[in-house]
Amino acid sequence: MSIALNETHDPALTSWVAAANAPECDFPIQNLPFAVFRRAGTGEDFRAGVAIGDQVFDLGAAAGAGVFANHDAATQAAAAACRHAALNALMALGPVAWSALRLALSRMLRHGAPEHAALERFLVPQSAAEFTLPAHIGDYTDFYTSIHHATAVGRLFRPDEPLLPNYKWVPIGYHGRASSIGVSGQSFPRPQGQTRVPGAAAPSFGPARRLDYELELGLFIGPGNDQGLPIPVAEAERHVFGLCLLNDWSARDLQAWEYQPLGPFLAKNFATTISPWIVTLEALAPYRAAWTRPADDPAPLPYLDAPDLRSAGALDISLEVLLETAAMRAAGQPPARLSVSNFRHSYWTIAQLVAHHTVNGCNLRAGDLLGSGTQSGPQPEEAGSLLELTVGGKQGLTLPNGEQRTFLEDGDAVILRGWCAGEGKPRIGFGICRGEIRQTSLHG
Amino acid sequence: MSIALNETHDPALTSWVAAANAPECDFPIQNLPFAVFRRAGTGEDFRAGVAIGDQVFDLGAAAGAGVFANHDAATQAAAAACRHAALNALMALGPVAWSALRLALSRMLRHGAPEHAALERFLVPQSAAEFTLPAHIGDYTDFYTSIHHATAVGRLFRPDEPLLPNYKWVPIGYHGRASSIGVSGQSFPRPQGQTRVPGAAAPSFGPARRLDYELELGLFIGPGNDQGLPIPVAEAERHVFGLCLLNDWSARDLQAWEYQPLGPFLAKNFATTISPWIVTLEALAPYRAAWTRPADDPAPLPYLDAPDLRSAGALDISLEVLLETAAMRAAGQPPARLSVSNFRHSYWTIAQLVAHHTVNGCNLRAGDLLGSGTQSGPQPEEAGSLLELTVGGKQGLTLPNGEQRTFLEDGDAVILRGWCAGEGKPRIGFGICRGEIRQTSLHG
Numbered sequence: 058m059s060i061a062l063n064e065t066h067d068p069a070l071t072s073w074v075a076a077a078n079a080p081e082c083d084f085p086i087q088n089l090p091f092a093v094f095r096r097a098g099t100g101e102d103f104r105a106g107v108a109i110g111d112q113v114f115d116l117g118a119a120a121g122a123g124v125f126a127n128h129d130a131a132t133q134a135a136a137a138a139c140r141h142a143a144l145n146a147l148m149a150l151g152p153v154a155w156s157a158l159r160l161a162l163s164r165m166l167r168h169g170a171p172e173h174a175a176l177e178r179f180l181v182p183q184s185a186a187e188f189t190l191p192a193h194i195g196d197y198t199d200f201y202t203s204i205h206h207a208t209a210v211g212r213l214f215r216p217d218e219p220l221l222p223n224y225k226w227v228p229i230g231y232h233g234r235a236s237s238i239g240v241s242g243q244s245f246p247r248p249q250g251q252t253r254v255p256g257a258a259a260p261s262f263g264p265a266r267r268l269d270y271e272l273e274l275g276l277f278i279g280p281g282n283d284q285g286l287p288i289p290v291a292e293a294e295r296h297v298f299g300l301c302l303l304n305d306w307s308a309r310d311l312q313a314w315e316y317q318p319l320g321p322f323l324a325k326n327f328a329t330t331i332s333p334w335i336v337t338l339e340a341l342a343p344y345r346a347a348w349t350r351p352a353d354d355p356a357p358l359p360y361l362d363a364p365d366l367r368s369a370g371a372l373d374i375s376l377e378v379l380l381e382t383a384a385m386r387a388a389g390q391p392p393a394r395l396s397v398s399n400f401r402h403s404y405w406t407i408a409q410l411v412a413h414h415t416v417n418g419c420n421l422r423a424g425d426l427l428g429s430g431t432q433s434g435p436q437p438e439e440a441g442s443l444l445e446l447t448v449g450g451k452q453g454l455t456l457p458n459g460e461q462r463t464f465l466e467d468g469d470a471v472i473l474r475g476w477c478a479g480e481g482k483p484r485i486g487f488g489i490c491r492g493e494i495r496q497t498s499l500h501g
Numbered sequence: 502m503s504i505a506l507n508e509t510h511d512p513a514l515t516s517w518v519a520a521a522n523a524p525e526c527d528f529p530i531q532n533l534p535f536a537v538f539r540r541a542g543t544g545e546d547f548r549a550g551v552a553i554g555d556q557v558f559d560l561g562a563a564a565g566a567g568v569f570a571n572h573d574a575a576t577q578a579a580a581a582a583c584r585h586a587a588l589n590a591l592m593a594l595g596p597v598a599w600s601a602l603r604l605a606l607s608r609m610l611r612h613g614a615p616e617h618a619a620l621e622r623f624l625v626p627q628s629a630a631e632f633t634l635p636a637h638i639g640d641y642t643d644f645y646t647s648i649h650h651a652t653a654v655g656r657l658f659r660p661d662e663p664l665l666p667n668y669k670w671v672p673i674g675y676h677g678r679a680s681s682i683g684v685s686g687q688s689f690p691r692p693q694g695q696t697r698v699p700g701a702a703a704p705s706f707g708p709a710r711r712l713d714y715e716l717e718l719g720l721f722i723g724p725g726n727d728q729g730l731p732i733p734v735a736e737a738e739r740h741v742f743g744l745c746l747l748n749d750w751s752a753r754d755l756q757a758w759e760y761q762p763l764g765p766f767l768a769k770n771f772a773t774t775i776s777p778w779i780v781t782l783e784a785l786a787p788y789r790a791a792w793t794r795p796a797d798d799p800a801p802l803p804y805l806d807a808p809d810l811r812s813a814g815a816l817d818i819s820l821e822v823l824l825e826t827a828a829m830r831a832a833g834q835p836p837a838r839l840s841v842s843n844f845r846h847s848y849w850t851i852a853q854l855v856a857h858h859t860v861n862g863c864n865l866r867a868g869d870l871l872g873s874g875t876q877s878g879p880q881p882e883e884a885g886s887l888l889e890l891t892v893g894g895k896q897g898l899t900l901p902n903g904e905q906r907t908f909l910e911d912g913d914a915v916i917l918r919g920w921c922a923g924e925g926k927p928r929i930g931f932g933i934c935r936g937e938i939r940q941t942s943l944h945g
Contacts, residue, residue, distance in 0.1 A: 196680050201763060214762070221761050226704050227695055231763040232676035232770065236640050236864050237728055246729045248861035251671055251802065260670050262802050265861075284681055284772070285690045285939075311861070317665050318658070319645060319675040320764025323861040326676065328728070358695065358706050417692035417709075417755065417767040420680050495729075 065089075065163040066343050068483045072166050073173045074180065076110030083476065083486025084108035087343075089162055090334040090487070091116075091144060091299070097187035105139035105147065108334055108488070109166050112180040117141075119179045124165075124172075131157035143193045144277075144335070148298045149423035151280045152339070155298065159339055188240050188333035191301070192277060192424035197238060197329070198414060199273075199305060199428035200230040204404040206433035206441060213449040214313065225354050228361070228405040228413040233305070233428065234326035240333050244493040245306075247467055248327040252310040265308035267450060267464045268494065270471040271431040272378050272441030274400055275303035275331050276407055278425040282415050290363045290412035294338060296421065297407055300374070302332035302473040302490035303428050309444055309464070330492035331426070332473070338407075340485060344477040345369040346401045360416055361409045370406040374487075375399050376432055376475045378441065382460055383468030383496065392472055393456045398434040398441055400475075468496045509533075509607040510787050512927045516610050517617045518624065520554030527920065527930025528552040531787075533606055534743070534778040534931070535560075535588060541631035549583035549591065552778055552932070553610050556624040561585075563623045568609075568616075575601035587637045588721075588779070592742045593867035595724045596783070599742065603783055632777035634684050635745070636721060636868035641682060641773070642858060643717075643749060643872035644674040648848040650877035650885060657893040658757065669798050672805070672849040672857045677749070677872065678770035684777050688937040689750075691911055692771040696754040709752035711894060712909040712938065715875040716822050716885030716917055718844055719747035719775050720851055722869040726859050734807045734856035738782060740865065741851055744818070746776035746917040746934035747872050753888055753908070774936035775870070776917070784929060788921040789813040790845045804860055805853045814850040818931075819843050820876055820919045822885070826904055827912030827940065836916055837900045842878040842885055844919075912940045 064070075065087065071078045072086040084090065090108050095101040104117025116139035119125070125136035131150075135158035138146035147155070165172045201207055204224065211219035223229065239245075247268060253260040279298040282288050288296055305325060312324030348370035356362070363370070376399060379392035405413075410427055431441040440446045443464055447454060450463040465471070475487035508514075509531065515522045516530040528534065534552050539545040548561025560583035563569070569580035575594075579602035582590035591599070609616045645651055648668065655663035667673065683689075691712060697704040723742040726732050732740055749769060756768030792814035800806065807814070820843060825836035849857075854871055875885040884890045887908055891898060894907040909915070919931035 196678055198766075211762070223695075223697075223704075223758055223761065227759050229759070229763055230766050232678055232766070234640055234676055234863060235679075236866050236869070237862075239728075246862055249731075250861045251667075253667075259799065260667075260802070262804060284683075287693075308861070314667055315671050315673070316762070316764075317667065318655070318760070318764070319673055320760075320762070322642075322674050322676070323857070323863065327862040355703065358704070360706060413767070417694045417752070418681075418690055418771040419678060419767065422680050425680070 062342055065159055068481060070163070071168045072109055073168050073170060074110040074112050074166065080484070082110055083488050084110055085483050085485060086163060086167055087483040088336060088340050088485035089159055090336040090340065091191065092188055092333040092335065093143060093191045094186045094188050096181055097185055103142040103189050105144055106181070107162055108183065111183055113183055113186050114166065115179040115181055125161065128161055129157060132161045143424065144191050145193050145424040148192060148277060148279045152295050155337060156339055159337065190238065190240050191333060191335050194235045194238055194424055194426045195422045197233040197235045197426045198230050199233045199430060200228055200405070200410055201430040202228065202403040202405045203431055203433045203441070205402065205435050206431040206445065209433060209440065209445045213444065226358065228410055230414065231320045233329065237326055238329045238331060238426070240331060241490045243328060243330045244495050245328040246495045246497060248308050248311065248323065250308065250311040250323050251314055253314045260314060265311055267309035269307045269309055269443045269464055270378065271305035271307055272376055272398060272473055273303040273305050273431055274374065274429040274475070275301045276410070276427040276429065277301070277335055278421045278423060278427065281421040281423050281425065284420040285418040287415040287418060288411055290361055290408050293408035293411035296411055297338050299335040299337040300341065301335045302475050302487050304330040304471060304473055304490055304492055305428055305431070306330070306492065328492065330490055332488050332490035334488045336485065336487055341372055341477065343482045344373045344479065346371040346373040348406055357409065361412060363408060366406065370408060371401045371403065373399065373401045373479065374475050374477055376473065379472040379474065380456065381470040381472060382456065382466065384460060385458060388458070390458055396438060396440055396446060398432050398439040400429065400432055402434050403429060403432065465494055467494050469494050506786055509603055512925060514607070515612045516553055517612050517614060518554040518556050518610065526554055527932050528554055529927050529929060530607060530610055531927040532780060532784050532929035533603055534780045534784065535635065536632055536777040536779070537587060537635045538630045538632050540625055540629055547586035547633050549588055550625070551606055552627065555627050557627055557630050558610065559623040559625055569605065572605055573601060576605045587868065588635050589637050589868040592636060592721060592723045596739050599781060600783055603781065632684050634682065635777060635779055638679045638682055638868055638870045639866045641677040641679045641870045642674050643677045643874060644672055644849070644854055645874040646672065646847040646849040647875055647877045647885070649846065649879050650875040650889065653877060653884065653889045657888065670802065672854055674858065675764045677773065681770055682773045682775060682870070684775060685934045687772060687774045688939050689772040690939045690941060692752050692755065692767065694752065694755040694767050695758055697758045704758060709755055710908065711753035713751045713753055713887045714822065714909065714915040715749035715751055716820055716842060717747040717749050717875055718818065718873040718919065719745045720854070720871040720873065721745070721779055722865045722867060722871065725865040725867050725869065728864040729862040731859040731862060732855055734805055734852050737852035737855035740855055741782050743779040743781040744785065745779045746919050746931050748774040748915060748917055748934055748936055749872055749875070750774070750936065772936065774934055776932050776934035778932045780929065780931055785816055785921065787926045788817045788923065790815040790817040792850055801853065805856060807852060810850065814852065815845045815847065817843065817845045817923065818919050818921055820917065823916040823918065824900065825914040825916060826900065826910065828904060829902060832902070834902055840882060840884055840890060842876045842883040844873065844876055846878050847873060847876065909938055911938050913938050
C-alpha cells in the first residue's frame with residue numbers, strides 16, 4: 058500500500074501560486090492532480106497539466122520547453138509523457154516515475170522556489186481552460202463496493218433477497234461502456250427505451266421516467282498486466298495511477314426490465330461523467346484509513362487479503378452530491394446538497410478490485426477505468442442515488458426552492474464533489490464532476 | 502437491408518488466382534473478406550489485405566503503389582484507408598466506399614483482368630501471413646440472440662424460469678472486455694477464481710473446472726453514431742461493416758457464482774477469440790433469409806421493426822465447432838466435430854441489435870464489435886456450447902479417438918468455422934477461428 062509520507066505531504070508547504078494557499082482550495086501544493094487540457098477556444102493540442110490553486114500548470118508546454126532537462130531520468134520520462142493528449146503514457150510508466158515528477162513539481166511550485174519567475178509563463182487560469190478525457194479509456198469496469206447501496210437497491214429489485222449470497226465473497230463488477238464516458242460538463246438527452254409496469258403483459262417504449270445519478274469514484278489503471286498474469290493484491294496499488302469523481306447515470310425503469318440475466322446495459326451505457334482531475338494515490342497517502350468489516354462477516358479469501366489491508370486499506374474521501382435545477386440556474390440560486398458520503402465505507406478496497414479483476418488472467422491496460430460503484434454510507438441520508446434517497450421513488454424530496462424531485466428532470470445538473478481533510482492534514486479536493494440532462498429530446 | 506445483388510455476386514465469376522476457383526475454397530472471388538496482416542517473421546507494419554483463394558491480396562501495398570490511382574474517389578478513399586494497421590478508417594467510410602472497393606477488387610482479381618500480370622506481386626500466401634486483430638476495438642458488446650441457447654442455459658441456471666419474461670421483447674446484451682480479445686491462434690492459461698458447490702457455506706478458490714466455448718458470430722460496426730442520436734432500424738445495416746467468427750470462452754463454474762446481480766464478469770473476460778477475416782455484409786447478400794418467429798410470439802416493438810425484416814432480415818450462415826485435443830494433435834488425427842448450427846435461427850437480426858444498442862442514445866464507434874451470443878439451433882445436437890451438449894456436464898461426450906469430455910481440458914483447441922452455400926450460389930466461407938487452452942498454468 059502507498060502509505061509512506063514524504064516531503065510532498067508536509068502540511069506546512071505553501072505555493073507561490075497564492076490561491077493554492079487558501080484554506081478551502083481543492084488544489085493546494087500537497088495535491089497536484091493531473092488533467093488533460095488546452096486553453097479554451099484556441100484549438101491548440103491537448104496536453105497534460107497539473108492543478109495548483111486556481112491555475113493549471115502547463116506540463117506539456119513546460120516539458121517541451123526543457124524545464125525538466127536537468128532532472129533525473131524518471132522525472133524526464135514522466136514529463137515527456139505529459140506532452141501527449143492523453144495520460145496513458147504517463148500512467149504506463151509506474152509509481153517511480155509518477156513519484157519523481159510529483160517531487161519535482163512540489164519543489165518547483167512551492168513558496169521560495171528558485172524557478173518561480175521562470176515558471177509563471179506556464180500557468181493557465183483554470184477558468185480559461187478546456188478539459189477533455191484524461192486518458193484513452195480502453196475498457197471501463199464498474200464495481201459495486203458499497204454494501205449499503207447493494208442492500209438498499211437489492212431491497213427494491215429483490216425484496217425477498219436484498220443482499221445476494223456472493224456479495225461478501227466476490228467484489229461484484231461488470232463491464233461498462235467506454236464510448237459514452239465524458240468529462241465534467243457533459244450533457245445528454247434523456248434516454249428512451251423499453252420499460253414494463255410491474256404486472257403488465259407487455260412493455261412500453263418511451264423516455265425513461267426514473268433517471269438517476271450514482272455517486273462514485275473512478276480509478277485509473279497504471280502499468281497493467283499481461284493476459285494470463287494476475288496482479289497479486291500486495292502489488293495491486295502499484296497499478297493504480299489515481300482517482301477521480303464518477304457519475305454512473307442510470308435509468309432505473311430501463312434497468313428493472315432489462316437487467317436479467319446478463320446485467321445492466323441500456324440503463325447505464327448512454328452516458329458516464331468523470332471529473333477532469335485525477336488525484337494520485339500518492340497524494341491520498343495521508344488519508345489512508347482502516348478497512349473494517351462486521352465481526353460476523355467472512356474473512357477475504359487469500360487472493361484478496363494483504364498484510365496492511367486492515368490498518369490502511371481504505372481511503373477517507375468525503376463525497377457530496379449537489380443538484381442544480383433549471384429553475385435554480387434561472388434564479389441564480391446555488392445548487393442544493395442531496396447527500397454526503399465517504400469512500401471509507403467501501404466493502405472492498407482498491408487493491409482488492411485490481412487483484413480480483415486480474416485473478417482469472419484478464420489483462421488491464423494503462424488508462425483503463427474502474428468505477429467504485431455507488432458510494433452510499435451506512436445512514437439513509439448518506440445514499441449515493443435518488444433511488445435510495447426516495448426509497449424507489451416513493452418519498453419525494455423537497456428542494457430548498459420548493460421544487461420536488463423523485464427522479465431527475467430535464468435541465469437538471471448533478472454535481473459531484475470529493476475531498477480529504479483531517480486534523481493536522483492539508484485539505485485536498487477533487488474539483489467537480491458536473492453533468493446535465495438536456496432539455497431537448499433525443500432524436501430517433 | 503443490403504439485399505441488392507450486383508456483378509460481384511455473379512456465381513459464374515472465376516479468379517486468375519487458381520485456388521479461388523476450387524469448389525470447397527472459403528475465399529472465391531465472390532467473397533473478398535478483409536483482414537489485417539503482414540508477412541510472418543518480417544516485423545513489417547501490419548496493413549489490410551483481402552483473401553482470394555489461398556492468397557492474401559496486399560491492399561496496403563497495392564494502395565501505396567498507386568494501383569487505385571485511376572479509380573473513382575470512393576475507391577481511392579477506401580484503398581487509402583487500407584494502408585493502416587487497423588480497419589477502423591475503412592469501416593468509418595461507410596457502404597458506398599466499401600462497395601466501390603469491392604467492385605474494383607472483383608474486376609481486378611477476376612479471370613482475364615487486364616491488371617493480372619501487374620498485380621501478381623501483391624499476393625502473399627496465407628500460409629506465410631501473420632494476422633492481428635482487424636480493428637482497434639473501442640467497445641465490445643455481446644448479445645444473447647439464440648432463444649434455444651437462452652432456454653437451454655436458463656434451464657440449468659434457473660430451472661424454475663428458464664426463459665425470462667423480457668427475452669421476447671428485449672435483445673438482451675451486455676458489455677464485454679475489449680482488452681482480452683485475440684485473433685485466431687490465441688492461447689491462454691485456464692482461468693482461476695471463486696466457485697461454490699451448490700449448498701456449500703463458502704466458496705473455494707482454484708482453476709475453473711467447467712471451461713467452455715461459445716459459438717458466435719461477431720459484427721464489426723462501420724460509421725457509428727453520435728451520442729444522443731439513435732440509429733433507426735431501417736438504416737442500421739449501413740452501420741455494419743461485416744461479420745467474423747467469435748468464440749466467447751466461458752468458465753461456467755465462475756459464472757454461476759458471480760453473475761448475480763450484474764451479469765458475467767471474470768467468467769468471460771479472460772479471453773475472446775475472433776477470426777482474422779471479416780466477411781462484408783455485401784458479400785453475404787445472396788444468403789439473406791426470412792426472419793420468422795413462432796406465431797404466438799409478440800411482434801417486435803416499432804423501433805425494432807422494419808419493412809423487409811420478415812422477408813430478408815436473417816442470414817443463412819452455417820456454423821461448426823471442432824475440437825482438437827492434445828492427444829489428437831500428437832497422433833496426427835483431425836479435429837472432431839462437436840456440433841453444426843446456423844445463424845438463421847437467431848431470434849434477433851443484426852439490424853435489430855444495432856437499433857436496440859443505440860436507441861437510448863448510446864454511441865457506437867467504427868471498429869466496435871458486437872457478438873451475436875451463442876448460436877444454438879433448435880435441435881439439442883445443434884448446441885453452441887459444451888454446457889448445452891453435455892446438459893450441464895451431466896452427459897459426457899465420447900470423441901472419435903475414445904477420449905471423453907464434459908468441459909474443456911488443458912491443451913484442447915477449439916476451432917470454429919462458418920460458411921454460406923446454396924443452390925446456384927457460390928459457396929463463401931469465414932476461414933477459421935482457433936483458440937487453445939495452454940497446458941501451462943496461470944501465474945499469480
